[in-house]
Amino acid sequence: xxxxxxxxxxxxxxxxxxxxxxxxxxxxxxxxxxxxxxxxxxxxxxxxxxxxxxxxxxxxxxxxxxxx
Amino acid sequence: xxxxxxxxxxxxxxxxxxxxxxxxxxxxxxxxxxxxxxxxxxxxxxxxxxxxxxxxxxxxxxxxxxxxxxxxxxxxxxxxxxxxxxxxxxxxxxxxxxxxxxxxxxxxxxxxxxxxxxxxxxxxxxxxxxxxxxxxxxxxxxxxxxxxxxxxxxxxxxxxxxxxxxxxxx
Numbered sequence: 165x166x167x168x169x170x171x172x173x174x175x176x177x178x179x180x181x182x183x184x185x186x187x188x189x190x191x192x193x194x195x196x197x198x199x200x201x202x203x204x205x206x207x208x209x210x211x212x213x214x215x216x217x218x219x220x221x222x223x224x225x226x227x228x229x230x231x232x
Numbered sequence: 233x234x235x236x237x238x239x240x241x242x243x244x245x246x247x248x249x250x251x252x253x254x255x256x257x258x259x260x261x262x263x264x265x266x267x268x269x270x271x272x273x274x275x276x277x278x279x280x281x282x283x284x285x286x287x288x289x290x291x292x293x294x295x296x297x298x299x300x301x302x303x304x305x306x307x308x309x310x311x312x313x314x315x316x317x318x319x320x321x322x323x324x325x326x327x328x329x330x331x332x333x334x335x336x337x338x339x340x341x342x343x344x345x346x347x348x349x350x351x352x353x354x355x356x357x358x359x360x361x362x363x364x365x366x367x368x369x370x371x372x373x374x375x376x377x378x379x380x381x382x383x384x385x386x387x388x389x390x391x392x393x394x395x396x397x398x399x400x401x402x
Contacts, residue, residue, distance in 0.1 A: 191376030218369035
């Protein structure tokens with residue numbers, strides 16, 4: 165899922181949600197994904213930063229009001 | 233060993249995302265976990281700079297402290313952002329290898345920039361609901377940032393640290 169958003173400087177950014185399956189992805193794989201996404205956007209001339217959020221199908225299914 | 237071990241910040245983050253007996257972890261714990269994951273990387277790079285310029289054996293000295301604290305978040309964001317660009321800015325060209333930087337330093341840069349953004353959101357934006365998987369992802373990214381930096385060649389690590397504290401003039 166990709167939506168427009170803003171980075172910490174208030175510049176245009178992408179809010180990217182990556183839904184993981186049950187298998188836990190390791191840091192090396194997540195790092196490769198981030199590097200690929202960031203460089204692909206830059207290669208296309210898009211300077212918006214992709215702010216990635218991770219979630220799982222289970223979390224989406226159980227989406228309830230947050231604990232305070 | 234310094235009095236502050238950067239990996240302990242990430243281990244602290246792991247403890248924060250453990251669910252209590254009932255319900256999910258509190259939002260404040262998930263947010264602090266993301267923040268700690270970033271600060272683990274930030275202190276890791278501060279120590280790398282000070283170890284390079286002053287030496288780890290002098291870490292109780294005032295000079296070590298000065299160098300350790302000389303790195304700021306925006307300088308780190310700038311160099312990380314520039315080094316993942318397919319064509320780094322002209323001002324870097326005299327410093328970078330003609331073959332470009334390796335994947336490890338670029339992965340460090342990408343994961344650190346991502347953690348900076350996530351930390352900012354976790355610390356300052358009350359709106360989004362933080363999920364456990366997101367905090368766990370930030371923790372994995374924190375470990376990966378440190379690991380990828382350590383995997384990089386010595387020459388590339390030194391180059392990164394030099395560009396961080398001595399950014400080339402435009």
